[in-house]
Amino acid sequence: MDSLxxxxxxxxxxxxxxxxxxxxxxxxxxxQRASVFTILGPNGAGKTTTLEILEGIRAADAGEIELFGHKxxxxxxxxxxxxxVLLQDGNFEPYLxxxxxxxxxxxxxxxxxxxxxxxxxxxxxxxxxxxxRTLSGGQRQRLAVGVALINDPELIFLDEPTTGLDPQxxxxxxxxxxxxxxxxxxVILTTHYMEEAEALSDHVCIMDHGxxxxxxxxxxxxxxxxxDSIIEFELPHMEAAALAPLREFGSAVEHRNGSVVIHAPxxxxxxxxxxxxxxxxxxxxxNLAVRQPNLEDxxxxxxxxRLRE
Amino acid sequence: MNGILNLGxxxxxxxxxxxxxxxxxxxxxxxxxxxxxxxxxGGDGEGYMRFHIGLVNxxxxxxxxxxxxxxxxxxxxxxxxxxxxxxxxxILTRPTEGEDAEEFxxxxxxxxxxxxxxxxxxxxAGFSEEVFRAMHGTPGSLQAEVKVLYGHGDASSELAAxxxxxxxxxxxxxxxxxxxxxxxQQEVRVDASWVGTADGAAxxxxxxxxxxxxxxxxxxxxxxxPGSILYARDQRILxxxxxxxxxxxxxxxxxxxxxLGMCALQLGILWALGRWAFxxxxxxxxxxxxxxxxxxxxTFLALGFxxxxxxxxxxxxxxxxxxxxxxLLFLSGIFFPVTGLPVVLQALVYSNPVTYLVDGMRASLGVxxxxxxxxxxxxxxxxxxxxxxxxxxRRLQWDVDR
Numbered sequence: 196m197d198s199l200x201x202x203x204x205x206x207x208x209x210x211x212x213x214x215x216x217x218x219x220x221x222x223x224x225x226x227q228r229a230s231v232f233t234i235l236g237p238n239g240a241g242k243t244t245t246l247e248i249l250e251g252i253r254a255a256d257a258g259e260i261e262l263f264g265h266k267x268x269x270x271x272x273x274x275x276x277x278x279x280v281l282l283q284d285g286n287f288e289p290y291l292x293x294x295x296x297x298x299x300x301x302x303x304x305x306x307x308x309x310x311x312x313x314x315x316x317x318x319x320x321x322x323x324x325x326x327x328r329t330l331s332g333g334q335r336q337r338l339a340v341g342v343a344l345i346n347d348p349e350l351i352f353l354d355e356p357t358t359g360l361d362p363q364x365x366x367x368x369x370x371x372x373x374x375x376x377x378x379x380x381x382v383i384l385t386t387h388y389m390e391e392a393e394a395l396s397d398h399v400c401i402m403d404h405g406x407x408x409x410x411x412x413x414x415x416x417x418x419x420x421x422x423d424s425i426i427e428f429e430l431p432h433m434e435a436a437a438l439a440p441l442r443e444f445g446s447a448v449e450h451r452n453g454s455v456v457i458h459a460p461x462x463x464x465x466x467x468x469x470x471x472x473x474x475x476x477x478x479x480x481x482n483l484a485v486r487q488p489n490l491e492d493x494x495x496x497x498x499x500x501r502l503r504e
Numbered sequence: 505m506n507g508i509l510n511l512g513x514x515x516x517x518x519x520x521x522x523x524x525x526x527x528x529x530x531x532x533x534x535x536x537x538x539x540x541x542x543x544x545x546g547g548d549g550e551g552y553m554r555f556h557i558g559l560v561n562x563x564x565x566x567x568x569x570x571x572x573x574x575x576x577x578x579x580x581x582x583x584x585x586x587x588x589x590x591x592x593x594x595i596l597t598r599p600t601e602g603e604d605a606e607e608f609x610x611x612x613x614x615x616x617x618x619x620x621x622x623x624x625x626x627x628x629a630g631f632s633e634e635v636f637r638a639m640h641g642t643p644g645s646l647q648a649e650v651k652v653l654y655g656h657g658d659a660s661s662e663l664a665a666x667x668x669x670x671x672x673x674x675x676x677x678x679x680x681x682x683x684x685x686x687x688x689q690q691e692v693r694v695d696a697s698w699v700g701t702a703d704g705a706a707x708x709x710x711x712x713x714x715x716x717x718x719x720x721x722x723x724x725x726x727x728x729x730p731g732s733i734l735y736a737r738d739q740r741i742l743x744x745x746x747x748x749x750x751x752x753x754x755x756x757x758x759x760x761x762x763x764l765g766m767c768a769l770q771l772g773i774l775w776a777l778g779r780w781a782f783x784x785x786x787x788x789x790x791x792x793x794x795x796x797x798x799x800x801x802x803t804f805l806a807l808g809f810x811x812x813x814x815x816x817x818x819x820x821x822x823x824x825x826x827x828x829x830x831x832l833l834f835l836s837g838i839f840f841p842v843t844g845l846p847v848v849l850q851a852l853v854y855s856n857p858v859t860y861l862v863d864g865m866r867a868s869l870g871v872x873x874x875x876x877x878x879x880x881x882x883x884x885x886x887x888x889x890x891x892x893x894x895x896x897x898r899r900l901q902w903d904v905d906r
Contacts, residue, residue: 272749280747286739290518302507303748
């Protein structure tokens with residue numbers, strides 16, 4: 196088999212319920228070696244549950260997993276030797292020092308990288324002697340990434356790695372993730388940040404209500420919306436009826452959360468029409484933007500909702 | 505293996521960095537040892553346990569007074585014998601020449617009431633006559649009685665009373681021998697007749713030290729185990745371990761090692777303090793005491809796991825530990841002997857594993873009176889360990905539910 200197209204993980208018909216809540220409803224997907232596979236979806240879509248099953252801390256109700264070439268119902272310790280995990284809500288003992296945490300976790304694996312090398316990779320060299328409880332949110336997350344990398348894993352799970360971080364801290368993490376990608380690691384990422392998925396992913400699957408509703412590379416998915424351009428502007432107060440003339444220029448016109456989104460197959464005509472409409476109604480077209488469709492638009496057109504609502 | 509040891513080491517390090525743990529597990533027991541050691545041990549100059557005992561003879565029978573005299577002599581000898589040692593267990597007060605015995609008794613009763621006497625031994629009128637008649641009457645029916653008055657509910661008084669009783673048992677045997685009624689088959693075995701170390705000295709610090717050590721161990725188990733495990737579970741610190749090859753079993757071993765490490769630390773500090781600051785002489789380094797120390801540490805660890813199994817959160821675990829802490833400590837005889845309690849409380853005393861551990865521990869050190877049978881001091885704690893293991897094995901949750 197060609198190593199480029201080698202499948203590292205394949206999941207078939209995965210089900211998981213919590214009581215009457217059906218969190219994951221029979222999803223199937225495949226992850227290629229040395230790719231970044233992203234599960235994109237809003238909160239409660241079933242992303243974390245899917246990951247927790249693959250990480251080995253939850254048992255699936257039904258379904259088949261094939262990981263590292265072995266079929267299994269539950270992830271084994273042998274498999275965990277080759278996996279690195281960044282949990283969404285994982286924590287470390289607050290009264291341990293950064294170096295102690297890393298050396299502790301390195302002991303759990305048969306093979307581990309030198310602690311100093313990992314410290315450098317996640318830019319925590321200046322914090323080795325600091326207690327976990329004194330770290331900032333971004334530093335704590337970098338430590339979590341360091342712990343996930345301590346065993347030099349082939350497969351890395353990153354569950355919502357940048358949620359709640361400031362833009363600077365987020366960019367720092369993206370840099371580390373891109374290095375993983377360059378090193379040929381396989382990464383499974385979940386996020387509800389569309390920009391994150393676009394910046395990092397080779398392959399995206401969009402999840403909603405426990406099912407996969409679309410799958411492909413970010414470009415493929417966006418292309419699925421056709422060659423439409425997206426026109427967007429802010430419009431806080433407007434009767435829906437007043438927007439009616441705009442439908443002439445767009446395949447879809449949405450008015451949500453105080454902004455209007457027009458999917459325009461013919462950009463020039465749509466723009467000139469929009470300008471005369473704006474002049475006629477005395478509208479300022481605040482923050483007018485024209486752009487190519489992105490994953491957010493894909494999600495919007497598939498579900499009628501935005502990712503973060 | 506490396507992972508287990510490192511886990512144990514890290515748990516202990518993290519633990520020792522927490523101020524609240526330092527306070528309850530190290531500072532508090534040390535403070536208590538100093539406090540009680542200074543208050544009760546230091547009062548008599550060198551910290552030896554002494555009992556002030558009054559002895560009064562109301563028997564004026566001139567004919568057979570030899571028997572009453574025998575009792576008097578036994579106690580006098582007791583006080584005298586101790587005087588030969590640096591440390592005196594009994595300080596005997598008797599009526600002076602010509603003092604009225606009844607009046608003396610009244611004064612002694614008052615002294616007992618005020619806590620100046622641990623016990624008052626009264627040889628009642630007609631005692632010698634009774635003994636004489638018993639000796640020449642039906643064999644084996646010795647009925648003469650010596651009264652021992654002691655302060656009910658006063659720890660040192662009850663301790664003194666139990667020693668006096670043992671002296672009387674010995675005396676009874678002597679009387680039987682004198683009466684030639686002695687039957688070796690009927691011998692009442694008299695052992696552990698002294699509260700004290702081998703040389704007969706009873707020092708409060710030697711009685712106190714094992715108790716404080718067990719109390720410190722109990723704190724680890726009751727508060728440390730649910731506090732650490734449930735907190736780590738609720739904060740998803742444990743979950744982070746479960747996505748590595750570390751198994752629950754190996755985590756458990758590592759965690760337990762950290763607990764035992766903590767116990768060893770407490771033991772070292774308290775023992776050094778007791779020895780160098782208060783001159784404790786108990787031989788903790790003998791096989792039997794070490795066995796009891798280990799059994800105690802494991803029993804309390806098991807109690808901690810039991811609490812962790814029934815508590816939903818770390819806070820709930822701490823609340824349960826707080827509720828259990830007082831009865832476990834005070835209905836156990838760690839600080840004073842528990843006798844004469846209502847049946848309900850006695851049931852608690854005798855289902856409390858601490859009762860057995862502290863009793864076995866003190867008996868093995870020669871500083872206790874052995875209130876429960878020796879076999880029970882091992883089997884009852886083992887039963888608790890088995891119960892805790894069974895419950896924890898079934899109910900203890902190692903990860904938060906969604």
